[in-house]
Amino acid sequence: MTLFYALIALGSLALIFGLILGFAAVRFRVQSNPIVEQIDTILPQTQCGQCGYPGCRPYAEAIANGDEINKCPPGGDATVKKLADLMGVDAKPLAGGEQAEPIKTVAYIREDECIGCTKCIQACPVDAIVGATRQMHTVLIDECTGCDLCVEPCPVDCIDMLPVETTKQTWKWQLDAIPVTQID
Amino acid sequence: MEKLIAQIKQGKVWPFPGGIHPPGQKTISNTQAITRLPLPGKLVVPLKQHIGANGQLIVDKGQQVLKGQALTKPIANWSVPVHAPTSGIINDICQMPSAHPSALPELSVIIEPDGQDQWCELAPVTTPSQLSHEQLIDIIHDRGIAGMGGAGFPTYIKADSRKAIEYFIVNAVECEPYITADDVLMREHAADIIAGIEIMQQLLTPTLTIVGIEDNKPEAIAAMQAAAEHNDKIIIQTVPTIYPSGGEKQLIKLLTNKEVPSGGIPADIGVLVQNVGTLFAVHQAVYEGKPLIERVITVTGNTIHKPGNVWALLGTEIKHLLDCQGFSPVPQQRVVMGGPMMGFTLPTVRIGVVKTTNCILAPDHDELAEPGPEKACIRCSACADACPASLLPQQLQWFAKSKEYDKLKEHNLFDCIECGACAYVCPSEIPLVQYYRVAKVEIKEQQAEQVKAERAKERFELRKQRLEREQEARQNRHKRKPAAEKSADEKQKIADALARVKNKPAKGDEKSAVAAAIARAKAKKQNQDTELEPDNSDVALERAARKEQARKYKEQKAASNTAADPDDKKSAVAAAIARAKAKKAAASESDNESTSAPADDKKAAVAAAIARAKAKKAAQAVSVENDNSESEVATASPADNKKAAVAAAIARAKAKKAAPAVSVENDDAESEITTASPADDKKAAVAAAIARAKAKKAAKAEQAASVENDNSESEVTTASPADNKKAAVAAAIARAKAKKLQQEGSDQ
Numbered sequence: 001m002t003l004f005y006a007l008i009a010l011g012s013l014a015l016i017f018g019l020i021l022g023f024a025a026v027r028f029r030v031q032s033n034p035i036v037e038q039i040d041t042i043l044p045q046t047q048c049g050q051c052g053y054p055g056c057r058p059y060a061e062a063i064a065n066g067d068e069i070n071k072c073p074p075g076g077d078a079t080v081k082k083l084a085d086l087m088g089v090d091a092k093p094l095a096g097g098e099q100a101e102p103i104k105t106v107a108y109i110r111e112d113e114c115i116g117c118t119k120c121i122q123a124c125p126v127d128a129i130v131g132a133t134r135q136m137h138t139v140l141i142d143e144c145t146g147c148d149l150c151v152e153p154c155p156v157d158c159i160d161m162l163p164v165e166t167t168k169q170t171w172k173w174q175l176d177a178i179p180v181t182q183i184d
Numbered sequence: 185m186e187k188l189i190a191q192i193k194q195g196k197v198w199p200f201p202g203g204i205h206p207p208g209q210k211t212i213s214n215t216q217a218i219t220r221l222p223l224p225g226k227l228v229v230p231l232k233q234h235i236g237a238n239g240q241l242i243v244d245k246g247q248q249v250l251k252g253q254a255l256t257k258p259i260a261n262w263s264v265p266v267h268a269p270t271s272g273i274i275n276d277i278c279q280m281p282s283a284h285p286s287a288l289p290e291l292s293v294i295i296e297p298d299g300q301d302q303w304c305e306l307a308p309v310t311t312p313s314q315l316s317h318e319q320l321i322d323i324i325h326d327r328g329i330a331g332m333g334g335a336g337f338p339t340y341i342k343a344d345s346r347k348a349i350e351y352f353i354v355n356a357v358e359c360e361p362y363i364t365a366d367d368v369l370m371r372e373h374a375a376d377i378i379a380g381i382e383i384m385q386q387l388l389t390p391t392l393t394i395v396g397i398e399d400n401k402p403e404a405i406a407a408m409q410a411a412a413e414h415n416d417k418i419i420i421q422t423v424p425t426i427y428p429s430g431g432e433k434q435l436i437k438l439l440t441n442k443e444v445p446s447g448g449i450p451a452d453i454g455v456l457v458q459n460v461g462t463l464f465a466v467h468q469a470v471y472e473g474k475p476l477i478e479r480v481i482t483v484t485g486n487t488i489h490k491p492g493n494v495w496a497l498l499g500t501e502i503k504h505l506l507d508c509q510g511f512s513p514v515p516q517q518r519v520v521m522g523g524p525m526m527g528f529t530l531p532t533v534r535i536g537v538v539k540t541t542n543c544i545l546a547p548d549h550d551e552l553a554e555p556g557p558e559k560a561c562i563r564c565s566a567c568a569d570a571c572p573a574s575l576l577p578q579q580l581q582w583f584a585k586s587k588e589y590d591k592l593k594e595h596n597l598f599d600c601i602e603c604g605a606c607a608y609v610c611p612s613e614i615p616l617v618q619y620y621r622v623a624k625v626e627i628k629e630q631q632a633e634q635v636k637a638e639r640a641k642e643r644f645e646l647r648k649q650r651l652e653r654e655q656e657a658r659q660n661r662h663k664r665k666p667a668a669e670k671s672a673d674e675k676q677k678i679a680d681a682l683a684r685v686k687n688k689p690a691k692g693d694e695k696s697a698v699a700a701a702i703a704r705a706k707a708k709k710q711n712q713d714t715e716l717e718p719d720n721s722d723v724a725l726e727r728a729a730r731k732e733q734a735r736k737y738k739e740q741k742a743a744s745n746t747a748a749d750p751d752d753k754k755s756a757v758a759a760a761i762a763r764a765k766a767k768k769a770a771a772s773e774s775d776n777e778s779t780s781a782p783a784d785d786k787k788a789a790v791a792a793a794i795a796r797a798k799a800k801k802a803a804q805a806v807s808v809e810n811d812n813s814e815s816e817v818a819t820a821s822p823a824d825n826k827k828a829a830v831a832a833a834i835a836r837a838k839a840k841k842a843a844p845a846v847s848v849e850n851d852d853a854e855s856e857i858t859t860a861s862p863a864d865d866k867k868a869a870v871a872a873a874i875a876r877a878k879a880k881k882a883a884k885a886e887q888a889a890s891v892e893n894d895n896s897e898s899e900v901t902t903a904s905p906a907d908n909k910k911a912a913v914a915a916a917i918a919r920a921k922a923k924k925l926q927q928e929g930s931d932q
Contacts, residue, residue, distance in 0.1 A: 045637035047644045055644060126643040145640045170629055171286040172622045175615065 035086075036064045042082045046074045047125035048147030055125065063087065073098040074146070105146040105161040107139045113158035120150035120159060185350075188440070189392055193419060198441040200434045202572040203426040204605045206361050206525065208400055209551075213484040214364035216492040218372060221508050227269050227295045227499030228280050228536035229255060234330035235337050236262025243293065247274045250304035252475050255293050258325065264338045265328045267475040269497035272297040283521060283538045285528040292536065295499065306473035312383055317344075320387055320470070327469035328476045328539075333430075333459030334522070336540040339466065342456060343387045350454035351440050352390035354381060354463060356397045356404065357423060357430035360523030363543040365480040366460045368493045370397070370404035373464055374411035376471075380463030381418060383470055388456060393418045394439045395460075400425045427525065428603040432457045434572050446599050461542070476539060483509045485546035487517065496537050503533040505544055513546070520545040524552055525604045559612040567606035567616060573599050577606040577616050584623040589630060592623055600624075684729065 039060035051071035053059040063069055069083040070092050077100040084091035116134040128144045131137030151159045231238045239256025243249060249268040256265045272295045279289035312320060325340035333355055358366045370377060381393055397405050399422045412418040423429055423438055433444045442453050450457055468474045477498055484491040489510025496505060520527040523543055567577035575596060583591040597620060606616045
């Protein structure tokens with residue numbers, strides 16, 4: 001008989017706690033950010049397609065489905081490291097021997113050579129080039145992601161990728177430089 | 185609060201944690217009165233000397249300017265104008281090295297003084313108490329006043345604080361070694377500074393104004409106390425000499441026992457701090473109407489013969505300052521802008537003085553040794569003891585070195601005031617502040633990039649949406665419409681289009697043939713209203729019309745180019761092109777028909793073939809007699825698809841043959857023309873090539889059509905695929921022949 005009471009007591013306890021937990025699971029559900037979103041925020045959003053996918057989001061989806069994390073040259077090593085942390089895998093060097101710290105660039109159209117073919121406008125993934133047919137085109141530097149996609153379609157090769165200029169706001173002391181002293 | 189004010193009035197100060205006691209070295213420069221420098225040979229005035237945006241240039245190269253004349257006018261928020269420091273001519277407006285450790289170029293106005301030092305018209309105000317708040321703010325803004333303590337924050341923004349200010353603090357601490365600019369300014373101009381404070385009191389209406397002065401400046405304290413005697417709302421507070429009590433947050437803590445929250449500004453806790461030099465400039469701007477064009481600068485160091493304070497016009501090159509005070513540089517001389525703690529070594533001495541320059545230090549190697557090589561951290565924690573912001577410099581250093589920016593933020597890196605106390609006490613000579621500065625820049629860069637990435641993502645998504653929308657719109661244009669919707673207006677459209685085509689000046693028979701073919705196709709289409717058909721008929725018509733126009737234009741151009749009557753050859757070429765075009769149009773028509781309405785395939789194909797044949801005929805009629813081809817075509821017209829295809833191929837070949845044949849004949853007949861214009865030959869060859877290519881294309885299309893129509897055939901069921909092949913072979917042979925003929929023609 002005591003065994004029976006014990007069973008009833010334990011069973012009812014289990015039922016009560018089960019109900020509480022079940023209620024809590026529904027009521028206090030935390031909507032976690034889907035992994036694709038998290039990966040997408042880490043990627044640099046240049047939309048350059050160098051990973052082989054048409055944009056950053058498709059690559060984020062591919063990573064979530066098990067693709068390699070080292071296919072993003074514009075992100076450099078920093079991005080690979082962050083992705084490795086997020087995905088719980090080992091960070092590895094960039095595929096294709098790309099530079100670990102990519103130089104930021106922006107497109108620059110040599111405007112007197114531009115023939116106004118609008119091909120670069122169509123290629124730009126972020127609509128950072130303005131212009132019209134047979135009119136000179138120009139790049140909105142603040143919007144350009146430096147993805148290189150406009151360079152290839154240009155029939156007259158008038159687009160250069162120039163490194164982003166250092167301003168006083170972005171200038172840094174070179175701490176690892178070896179001081180050069182002149183010996184008289 | 186009353187208690188706090190009472191405590192403040194009793195002279196109580198609340199020490200902040202940390203701090204260091206570096207040797208003051210102030211007596212080197214604070215014993216003499218402020219001197220005035222002779223006019224320099226040129227002045228380099230950067231447009232941006234403060235935090236915020238540039239003003240807009242309102243002067244031109246070569247323009248004569250008067251002393252105090254505005255060179256820029258404020259445009260965006262936080263932009264402050266700059267003024268001409270003396271009268272003279274603007275030699276140039278160009279990028280010049282700026283007063284920054286990087287010396288990155290900055291747009292500057294270069295003025296060559298004319299020696300007159302002639303003021304522009306000033307508008308002094310004798311009784312500022314009669315001015316409204318806005319008028320005073322405008323004066324402070326237009327006179328270009330920015331914080332002169334070091335950061336260069338636009339004063340008009342601070343003075344126009346939207347938050348209620350309880351304590352107005354005047355920073356006269358000047359805690360950094362060597363610098364005595366504020367000290368001597370207070371000694372000489374205490375009354376003016378107090379007047380400036382009163383203007384700020386009028387603007388901010390604080391409960392209490394506290395002037396904090398370090399106890400190593402007794403003369404300045406005495407002068408200020410004497411000047412402030414009449415105003416019981418101003419308290420001159422003596423604070424102990426400790427570096428960095430001149431830091432804004434440290435001074436607030438020291439004088440009011442309040443702490444600025446992390447990431448906040450003093451106004452959040454009802455406090456506002458102004459530098460004493462700024463207040464003197466405010467006095468000058470209001471009472472004298474003078475814009476900010478000069479400031480007191482301490483020129484000091486062991487390599488300076490006459491160390492002291494000077495009134496220097498903004499834009500005066502550092503070299504001029506050094507030369508005037510007597511300068512005998514040592515090997516590898518360093519010239520530091522600012523003090524030894526927070527200043528930076530100038531990359532060049534050809535940099536102009538700006539509004540925030542308070543000291544030029546030219547030390548020899550004994551007084552300010554080059555930092556030795558960095559050694560390993562021994563975890564002595566001297567830096568943590570010295571830190572006035574209660575941070576963990578050692579910890580921050582590790583994170584900065586390993587670029588762990590999240591950790592740095594967690595450890596409140598952005599509360600670091602970069603005072604350099606940690607680096608000063610470090611026995612391992614680790615340049616801690618430098619690490620923090622680099623890390624701060626990198627974090628800011630990352631944040632900016634994050635924002636940029638967000639924007640790029642948004643723009644990318646928007647673009648994708650736009651492209652999808654466009655594609656949908658395109659598809660809708662071609663979407664099949666229900667037959668019921670068609671009918672009346674649709675028919676009207678077609679009729680209009682036909683009328684348009686017909687009304688066009690009929691130039692050649694080929695055109696009418698095309699029109700006829702199209703008309704036939706249309707009629708057929710209209711007959712079967714129940715069928716669902718793509719509604720691109722009028723588009724096709726328009727295209728045909730466009731093509732016609734293009735062809736006409738080409739003809740005209742050719743005519744004008746050769747400036748001769750259309751001779752036989754030319755007409756032959758034109759005919760060939762026309763033929764090819766007609767063929768293509770007809771083929772596309774038949775193609776269209778066969779795919780969309782399989783029931784009608786045969787008829788359409790036949791019609792197309794007829795149209796083609798007719799077009800050819802017409803063309804040939806225009807060019808020369810070529811009757812056999814016509815008869816061939818005639819035999820071909822009896823309707824069946826395969827045959828039609830084969831016949832078309834043959835006709836094509838014939839036509840091809842005809843074109844060069846014509847040219848050959850013409851060559852024989854009119855040898856003068858050939859010899860006179862060998863270019864015509866070439867033209868003919870080119871035309872033939874074009875015609876060939878077109879014919880090839882048409883043949884392909886026809887083959888496709890004929891394959892589709894195979895099953896509906898009854899007559900030529902015996903060997904239909906063979907027939908197809910035959911047609912292709914025939915076409916190939918025809919092509920080869922045409923080529924050969926054309927070669928012969930060109931040879932002749």
